[in-house]
Amino acid sequence: MSSVLYDAQGPRAKRRNILYTVLFVLVAAAVVWWVYDGLASKHQLDWIKWKPFFTSSQPWETFIWPGFQNTIKAAFFALIIALPLGALFGIGRLSEHRWMRAPSAVVVEFFRAIPVLILMVIANQAYSEYTELDPETRLLYAVITGLVLYNASVLAEIVRAGILTLPSGQTDAAKAIGMRKGQTMVFVLLPQAVTAMLPAIVSQIVVIVKDTALGGAVLSFPELLASVRPMAANYGANTIACFTIIAVIYIALNFSLTSFASWLERRLRRAKKSTGAVVGTGPGGAPETVGAPVVIMDSSAS
């Protein structure tokens, strides 16, 4: 195998690689031993701390499942509200009229520059000052509001990039058969752009799911992460075990989404019918998908 960095290896290179492997294994083993020793000396690996998760359904029913439901609920509502809003602002930024373009740009840039956590805190306070919501609903609303404001503006950029990947011939052809601007957008541009945007949208879902944890840590919205404290208190200070279980759930959920996104991206890039342009998922992740998504034009797809 060869890459930009190395050729197929000769005997010397192979020997050297084996040496590196051995060194790496030694270092890794030392680190693993250090971690193991640290955990064992604090009794975090004792079976009694892990037992509740494997022998009974009680922790799952009492703590994890309700938290998981809240995580999914917040993420789901945030997504279905943010998507149309994002589409609206994305299209707004592409408008021919300055009075539509400028405010859309300001709104999108503003909410992308502000941390989600701050948006959530402000939303929570605003709901408690100006509305009569009961505390539980209020927290859910605050988390969703924070997520929507931020993610709608990121999705707006994705939509804009998606529409910009389309060849201008599409608009020209639509004009030639006498379509109005709205019709061109709804019947010609958007349906094609959606395909190019799908992978980026799916990876944005990962960002949304991850950000729900902010609600748990900062507003004490009872989602998955927030279930760690009561759980650890209930089963004998098994903090490490609780965190491991929660992290594994997050990883399983998000990893399947990430894999789905990259599978989708490869597939769309191969597809003969599309233009072969896909709005890349970028180096995104967490509250960090900032900046316009990378538009990858792949000319080799044919």
Next chain:
Amino acid sequence: MFDFLDGYDLLGAFWVTVQLTVYSALGSLIWGTLLAGMKVSPVPLMRGFATGYVNVVRNIPLTVIIVFSSLGLYSTLNISLGASEITDVNFRLAVLALSAYTAAFVCEALRSGINTVPVGQAEAARALGLSFTQVLRLIILPQAFRSVVNPLSNVLIALTKNTTVASAIGVMEASYLMKGMIENEAQLILISAVFAFGFIVLTLPTGLILGWVSKKVAVKR
């Protein structure tokens, strides 16, 4: 109009945010570069480790990592990173967590940068007899770094905003102060505006300056 600011150390809080950002940026740049080096190395085990690390860390919420560093590392395992006062402990743990998390994104950005370097460059270097580390250090990485200024600046902006999560473990940075202020003062809109403005002041110039730098240093091919 702005008398509600009296008695609050606004600049001090934003200074903590800046410090968190700078230390974590350095930490994640070093660790991320090492990871990227492993990810493109000819040793399968290192490649596997780097891939595993990126996939795991990228899919865990940063909040979980930061809260774990406090509840798991400090409270349970007594790892305090050599600090004795609780404020120092929290700050250092936050830097550790932010670096560990951001490194995954730095690694991804750098790797995509390495892919933009034409194969001919490395082939020419090898033809001169340079070893793998020499090729990586002298030929590939300098070119790769120049093409990833833009993605890295996005990672840096994201990191700046992510430092707010450190307030979850009691690091007294800007969002921590804001939370306290809007509970005590009846000036929701003004306070929100001040902190929103603060973050825009921090992130906007970063994007503009590094965007300009990225155009300046990009390798024209």
